[in-house]
Amino acid sequence: MSHTIRVTVWNENRHERNPNHPARRVYPEGMHTAIANYLASLPGIETRTATLDEPEHGLTEDVLAATDVLTWWGHVAHAEVQDVVVDRVQARVLNGMGLICLHSAHFSKIFRRLMGTTCNLKWRDVGEKERLWVMEHGHPIVEGLGEYFELPQEEMYGEPFDIPAPDTLVFVSWFQGGEVFRSGCCYTRGQGRIFYFCPGHETYPTYYDQNVLRVIGNAVRWAAPVAEPTRVFGNSKPLEPL
């Protein structure tokens, strides 16, 4: 099956609009614009963006119905995301929409809802080096990468990371200060595929890094819905005479 993958890139977009925040210099048009511009350059992908301060956070029923994969970045305003929108996104994931949760989206309402755990972790922001090791060679999300890649400056996220064991652990990160972290985690919930990807603190140019962007693009293709027969539940007639 070959059809265009429709991606909605969602961003809280608060740091970037604050004139006193360093994120504004790194992403003057917002992180969502950097990510969406890259994805739109790939064949077979069309993008739109949505942000927290739009009506219904830009995630109306119509937008979600026309979204194959949703990417999510949030940090300071997780609590402002309306529960009715979280319910709606969760329902779409269970119905087959892919979801890619980036960096501090580990604490988003939608990720915690889908994981069922606190999703807490260790953190430290001093701009240390991160080395992301590929754990699952041959996985579609690591296509085009080497054994590892590095980011010269990132926020440290470290274990323990209070998540359910991933269905597939795609990356483990090492940080210069010594911690390690499960930085690329695949899950399935209902018919939906979910990928958590660690890099992307708002003060570093991570969403211009070619390896990071490649992973996000690969993850979009991996998370896109797959055609499958309608799932039939409930009382069932036997296929053979009983």
Ligand code: ZN
């Ligand atoms: Zn951060």
